Amino acid sequence: xxxxxxxxxxxxxxxxxxxxxxxxxxxxxxxxxxxxxxxxxxxxxxxxxxxxxxxxxxxxxxxxxxxxxxxxxxxxxxxxxxxxxxxxxxxxxxxxxxxxxxxxxxxxxxxxxxxxxx
Amino acid sequence: xxxxxxxxxxxxxxxxxxxxxxxxxxxxxxxxxxxxxxxxxxxxxxxxxxxxxxxxxxxxxxxxxxxxxxxxxxxxxxxxxxxxxxxxxxxxxxxxxxxxxxxxxxxxxxxxxxx
Numbered sequence: 001x002x003x004x005x006x007x008x009x010x011x012x013x014x015x016x017x018x019x020x021x022x023x024x025x026x027x028x029x030x031x032x033x034x035x036x037x038x039x040x041x042x043x044x045x046x047x048x049x050x051x052x053x054x055x056x057x058x059x060x061x062x063x064x065x066x067x068x069x070x071x072x073x074x075x076x077x078x079x080x081x082x083x084x085x086x087x088x089x090x091x092x093x094x095x096x097x098x099x100x101x102x103x104x105x106x107x108x109x110x111x112x113x114x115x116x117x118x
Numbered sequence: 119x120x121x122x123x124x125x126x127x128x129x130x131x132x133x134x135x136x137x138x139x140x141x142x143x144x145x146x147x148x149x150x151x152x153x154x155x156x157x158x159x160x161x162x163x164x165x166x167x168x169x170x171x172x173x174x175x176x177x178x179x180x181x182x183x184x185x186x187x188x189x190x191x192x193x194x195x196x197x198x199x200x201x202x203x204x205x206x207x208x209x210x211x212x213x214x215x216x217x218x219x220x221x222x223x224x225x226x227x228x229x230x231x232x233x
Contacts, residue, residue, distance in 0.1 A: 105163045
């Protein structure tokens with residue numbers, strides 16, 4: 001079974017600075033998807049960014065980018081120019097790319113609480 | 119699109135009572151997922167459906183929990199009887215199958231408190 005580990009329960013960063021959240025995963029599959037979800041105090045789960053394992057290029061969405069290291073099974077999220085609205089819980093998640101029933105579920109890490117200091 | 123809709127947003131009930139949580143997925147999505155979020159266990163999948171058929175219910179805690187999807191636009195998660203340890207946030211999410219459809223879109227969640 002796949003597992004996702006986020007080793008940083010909490011992180012803090014000064015507004016306008018850059019912060020990197022870590023995520024590692026364990027799988028025997030070669031093709032899969034990785035995601036970062038944001039959960040603000042409203043508790044809504046918001047998709048931040050996704051990465052396909054077959055793509056070597058790291059995904060980028062505006063101020064959010066990932067460092068995907070497939071061999072190391074590492075998937076970190078970098079937030080540049082941090083803003084107060086970025087304060088939230090961030091979850092790393094894994095989804096198999098197998099085209100079989102039962103492979104569609106997301107496996108989540110425990111989350112990292114990010115605080116933005118003004 | 120209105121997104122995934124869940125009701126109620128908050129539910130407070132007494133131990134032993136029946137609780138029903140409701141979900142309306144995004145129109146056109148053929149997968150529906152129920153997740154539970156607690157401090158101790160984090161986010162965990164309870165059950166998911168494809169085309170209204172349950173595919174994986176291995177995360178359902180015990181027989182007190184049941185889920186149905188009578189049609190493509192509605193699903194329920196029922197707990198009977200409820201216990202204090204069932205207190206959690208329950209999320210419904212939906213997605214559609216395909217190379218462009220790997221993301222799951224989450225509803226706002228239902229915060230359940232069992233006293």
